[in-house]
Each structure stands twice: as structure tokens, then as C-alpha cells.
Amino acid sequence: MSLSLNQWTTRRWSVAEAVDGCVRHGLQAVGLWRQNVAEQGLAESVKLVREAGLRVSSLCRGGFLTTGSAESLDDNRRAVDEAAELEAACLVLVVGGLPGVTPGEPLGSFSRDLGGARERVAESLAVLAPYAGERGVKLAIEPLHPMYCADRAVVSTLGQALDIAERLPAEQVGVVVDTFHVWWDPQVFEQIARAGERVFSYQVCDYLHPLPADVLLGRGMMGDGVIDFAPITRAVLAAGYAGDVEVEIFNADVWAADPDEVVATMKERYASVCGF
Amino acid sequence: MSLSLNQWTTRRWSVAEAVDGCVRHGLQAVGLWRQNVAEQGLAESVKLVREAGLRVSSLCRGGFLTTGSAESLDDNRRAVDEAAELEAACLVLVVGGLPGVTPGEPLGSFSRDLGGARERVAESLAVLAPYAGERGVKLAIEPLHPMYCADRAVVSTLGQALDIAERLPAEQVGVVVDTFHVWWDPQVFEQIARAGERVFSYQVCDYLHPLPADVLLGRGMMGDGVIDFAPITRAVLAAGYAGDVEVEIFNADVWAADPDEVVATMKERYASVCGF
Numbered sequence: 384m385s386l387s388l389n390q391w392t393t394r395r396w397s398v399a400e401a402v403d404g405c406v407r408h409g410l411q412a413v414g415l416w417r418q419n420v421a422e423q424g425l426a427e428s429v430k431l432v433r434e435a436g437l438r439v440s441s442l443c444r445g446g447f448l449t450t451g452s453a454e455s456l457d458d459n460r461r462a463v464d465e466a467a468e469l470e471a472a473c474l475v476l477v478v479g480g481l482p483g484v485t486p487g488e489p490l491g492s493f494s495r496d497l498g499g500a501r502e503r504v505a506e507s508l509a510v511l512a513p514y515a516g517e518r519g520v521k522l523a524i525e526p527l528h529p530m531y532c533a534d535r536a537v538v539s540t541l542g543q544a545l546d547i548a549e550r551l552p553a554e555q556v557g558v559v560v561d562t563f564h565v566w567w568d569p570q571v572f573e574q575i576a577r578a579g580e581r582v583f584s585y586q587v588c589d590y591l592h593p594l595p596a597d598v599l600l601g602r603g604m605m606g607d608g609v610i611d612f613a614p615i616t617r618a619v620l621a622a623g624y625a626g627d628v629e630v631e632i633f634n635a636d637v638w639a640a641d642p643d644e645v646v647a648t649m650k651e652r653y654a655s656v657c658g659f
Numbered sequence: 660m661s662l663s664l665n666q667w668t669t670r671r672w673s674v675a676e677a678v679d680g681c682v683r684h685g686l687q688a689v690g691l692w693r694q695n696v697a698e699q700g701l702a703e704s705v706k707l708v709r710e711a712g713l714r715v716s717s718l719c720r721g722g723f724l725t726t727g728s729a730e731s732l733d734d735n736r737r738a739v740d741e742a743a744e745l746e747a748a749c750l751v752l753v754v755g756g757l758p759g760v761t762p763g764e765p766l767g768s769f770s771r772d773l774g775g776a777r778e779r780v781a782e783s784l785a786v787l788a789p790y791a792g793e794r795g796v797k798l799a800i801e802p803l804h805p806m807y808c809a810d811r812a813v814v815s816t817l818g819q820a821l822d823i824a825e826r827l828p829a830e831q832v833g834v835v836v837d838t839f840h841v842w843w844d845p846q847v848f849e850q851i852a853r854a855g856e857r858v859f860s861y862q863v864c865d866y867l868h869p870l871p872a873d874v875l876l877g878r879g880m881m882g883d884g885v886i887d888f889a890p891i892t893r894a895v896l897a898a899g900y901a902g903d904v905e906v907e908i909f910n911a912d913v914w915a916a917d918p919d920e921v922v923a924t925m926k927e928r929y930a931s932v933c934g935f
Contacts (some may be wrong), residue, residue, distance in 0.1 A: 405925040495887040532843035567808035569819040596872035611771035
């Protein structure tokens with residue numbers, strides 16, 4: 384496994400700047416976000432990563448599939464097309480929360496039908512998987528920490544993500560293992576082993592304590608929080624994963640710091656904290 | 660099932676005031692907290708609930724068993740003794756977080772050995788269960804929401820709590836089903852069914868969105884958050900639970916309100932939102 388910079392770790396960097404940063408720091412892969420790719424231009428983004436000789440370890444993100452709406456499916460098809468152009472190792476799917484619940488906003492009109500929302504996700508994936516398969520794109524369901532169940536992802540555990548993924552071919556639908564989201568799960572090791580070749584992405588960042596007021600920003604540099612990384616890394620390796628390890632940190636202090644220093648720290652911490 | 664007031668919902672009420680409040684509002688049961696019982700005096704608390712004809716639906720709380728220390732075991736034996744005196748339906752156990760991690764405080768010296776902390780819990784329960792059994796006290800492990808895994812409870816799901824409980828007799832060790840903590844769990848219905856007679860307590864309160872800055876206070880009055888209560892209530896009933904339903908809300912606005920209005924609202928919401 385080798386280290387990859389998810390570009391939201393250095394959030395102020397454009398695609399061009401993130402590509403330059405990866406080359407400057409000797410990284411071989413980068414994780415890109417759709418809105419940044421759109422700002423840079425898809426064709427230009429493809430050109431930049433190819434000329435730099437970088438792998439695109441993931442494209443973030445599709446998803447928001449809990450309504451099963453035609454708009455949502457169309458947007459995910461566009462995301463698949465973009466991932467195909469970028470030859471991304473996978474398209475990360477954040478499946479969405481309860482229909483009508485918006486992150487950071489008070490509750491208005493919304494649905495409490497959690498089971499129904501989860502079934503819409505499975506139905507939507509059944510539609511998208513063949514489309515992705517025809518384009519050689521792997522769909523990676525990202526279970527998010529249960530504290531985001533209402534507003535961001537009704538898929539909360541690796542076991543649940545695999546229950547959905549296993550309805551579809553292993554080369555089309557798999558999972559993201561993100562330490563922040565899964566570290567607490569009593570079943571994490573058995574579910575990583577179960578995932579096997581369906582581990583499409585391994586993301587590392589720490590779980591801070593105490594959490595900041597905006598819990599979305601509770602992700603920290605490896606070593607700054609409570610996670611014991613080595614056993615999870617070993618489990619991912621034992622499952623057969625041989626892709627890149629992405630560092631994806633949402634954190635106000637990290638975003639305020641000099642991006643080159645962030646990448647240098649990330650490399651140092653990965654070597655000292657995440658190994659085995 | 661009938662409604663019970665957990666006294667922290669009306670946090671400013673002493674044991675005497677909570678007992679009076681329950682009688683005034685026609686409730687038949689109250690959930691008590693150890694520090695409030697200590698302030699009132701154990702013998703006086705026993706006298707108050709007996710004279711009022713109230714059941715004690717739970718005593719909160721023992722636990723903090725992740726170090727396995729002698730002090731922790733001694734304190735839990737005292738909690739068992741108190742629960743026995745009060746004839747509480749169960750002693751609620753919040754098992755504790757990673758050793759050295761304190762709620763609300765920055766990380767200092769602590770252990771990242773989550774698996775070890777979980778094993779200490781199981782070992783401590785094996786010591787405490789016979790002691791509780793001899794005194795007719797049921798130990799109820801409360802799985803807390805995974806966002807509290809680091810600092811409050813390394814037991815995060817009903818399935819995990821049952822894996823621990825099932826090593827010990829069903830009349831000694833069971834679980835609390837608290838809607839706030841378990842609503843998101845994809846396995847919640849199958850694990851409630853599995854629990855059967857080991858459901859020792861059913862607690863209801865809602866999960867607010869967005870969460871407040873202090874996530875401990877994200878518990879809301881039923882109907883104010885995202886939880887669909889009826890399916891969970893039905894599952895608890897189907898498992899054979901016939902005890903009281905406690906309302907336990909940690910919420911700055913609820914604590915600031917007139918306690919009599921809080922109890923009136925609680926009764927109204929329980930009837931309109933939590934039924935089946």
C-alpha cells in the first residue's frame with residue numbers, strides 16, 4: 384500500500400495544486416473531489432494527473448440515494464462517467480440520510496422511515512451497478528459513523544454496507560474502510576475479513592476527543608486522536624487490499640495550516656502511527 | 660408497559676421532589692440516580708418511594724469497568740447494594756470508555772487498547788454478576804451510541820452487549836434498550852428479539868438534529884428528533900418486556916423548563932409518539 388493525499392485534507396488546494404503537491408512530496412496517488420474537478424475542468428484534471436504520473440485513488444463522491452429520485456440517479460451516472468475519465472480506483476458513495484434532513488439545518492419536513500431509506504439505497508445501487516460495470520468503475524459504499532445516520536448516511540456499518548454490496552457483483556460494488564467511521568465497531572475485524580476483494584478504498588484519519596462543536600470536523604491527523612491504527616491496517620492488508628491509503632481529514636486547524644506542512648506531517652504520521 | 664420518569668429528565672428535582680412529581684402526575688414508577696439518592700439519603704429514599712407506592716424502574720448507574728480496578732468493583736458492589744435496598748428493577752451499567760479518556764477533557768495519558776478495555780468489562784461483569792444475583796439485582800448493560808465509545812462506553816451496540824451478557828445467567832445480566840443509542844443500528848430489531856428476557860430496561864428519548872455542541876445533550880423530547888419510536892416499542896414488547904418505560908432526557912432546554920410542564924409534555928408525547 385502507498386500513501387495518497389485526499390485533496391480535502393489540503394482543502395484550499397485546487398486539483399492542479401494538489402497534483403503539484405503530491406509530486407513535490409513524492410506521493411504516487413491523489414484522491415479528488417467532484418466539485419474541485421469541475422472547477423479545474425474534467426479534461427484538464429485528467430491531463431494533470433496523467434502528466435504527473437499519479438493514480439487517482441478515489442473520486443469523492445456520489446451517493447445521496449435515499450430518495451431513489453431520477454435526479455439522484457442521473458447525477459450518479461455523471462459521477463461514474465467522471466470516475467471513468469479519471470481512471471479513479473473507485474467512486475466513493477456517501478449514501479445520504481433520512482429524506483428531507485439536511486446537515487447543519489433544523490428539521491423541517493422529513494421522513495423518519497429509516498428502513499425505507501435504506502431500501503432505496505439498495506434499489507438505487509442495483510440500477511447504478513451495471514452502468515458502472517460497463518465503464519469499469521467500482522462503486523465504493525462508505526459507511527459513515529452512526530452519528531451521521533440522520534443527515535449524511537443511513538449506511539452506518541461495514542456489515543450493513545456488505546449486506547447491500549453482496550447483492551451485486553464484487554467487481555462493481557464494494558466498500559470504503561475509513562478508520563474514523565469504523566474504529567468503534569465491535570465487528571470491524573470480522574467485517575473487513577468478510578469484505579475481502581470488496582475493500583475498494585482504505586482511508587485513514589483519527590477520531591478526535593473531545594469532538595468539536597461541528598462533529599463533521601472531528602477528523603484529525605493520525606496520532607492526534609483515539610484510534611489504534613495498526614490492527615485495522617493489518618486487517619485491511621489481510622483482506623487482500625493492495626491499493627492506496629488515502630488520508631482524508633476534515634479539520635479547521637488542518638485546513639488553516641500551510642498545506643505543504645500538512646502533507647509533510649501526514650507522511651511522517653502515516654509512517655509512525657499507521658503501520659504494523 | 661407504563662411510563663416512568665427518570666429523574667435526570669427533571670434534573671433539578673431531588674428524590675423527594677421527583678417522587679412527589681410522579682405521584683402528582685399519576686406515574687407509577689421513577690428512575691433514580693445514585694448521587695441524588697446519596698444526597699437524599701438511601702434509607703430516606705427507600706422510605707419515600709415505598710410510601711408513595713412507586714416502583715423504582717432503574718438505578719443509574721454503575722459501570723466504568725474498563726480498567727477492572729478494585730476500586731471500580733467495590734463501587735459497583737455498593738451500587739448493587741443500593742439497588743437491592745431500593746428494589747430497583749435493574750442497575751444500569753455504563754461500562755466506561757478507553758482507560759484515561761475523560762468526557763469533555765483533552766486527551767492526556769490514555770490507552771488506545773479498545774479490545775482490551777472491552778475484555779476488562781466482560782471480566783468485571785463475571786465478578787459482579789454472582790454478587791448481584793445473590794442480592795436479587797439485575798445488571799443492565801447499556802450500550803451507548805458509538806460517538807461515546809472513546810469516553811463513556813466501549814459497549815456500543817446491543818449485539819455486543821448481548822455477546823457479553825450471554826456469558827452469564829439471564830436473570831443476572833441483561834441490557835438497556837435506549838432509543839437514542841440504538842435507533843441507527845441496522846441490527847436493532849434482530850438484537851432486541853435475541854435479547855428476549857434479557858431486556859431489563861426500555862428508555863425512550865429522541866435524537867436531535869443538528870446535535871448541540873455538547874453531544875451529550877443531544878437527547879430530546881420524543882417527537883422533537885428523528886426517531887421512529889413505534890417499531891422499536893413493538894420490538895421490545897414482542898421480546899417479552901413488560902416493565903416500565905423510562906424517559907431519560909439530557910437537554911439544556913428541558914432542564915431549564917418548569918419540571919411539572921416537562922412531565923406533562925412527556926406524558927402527552929409518550930402517548931402520541933411512542934405507541935404502536
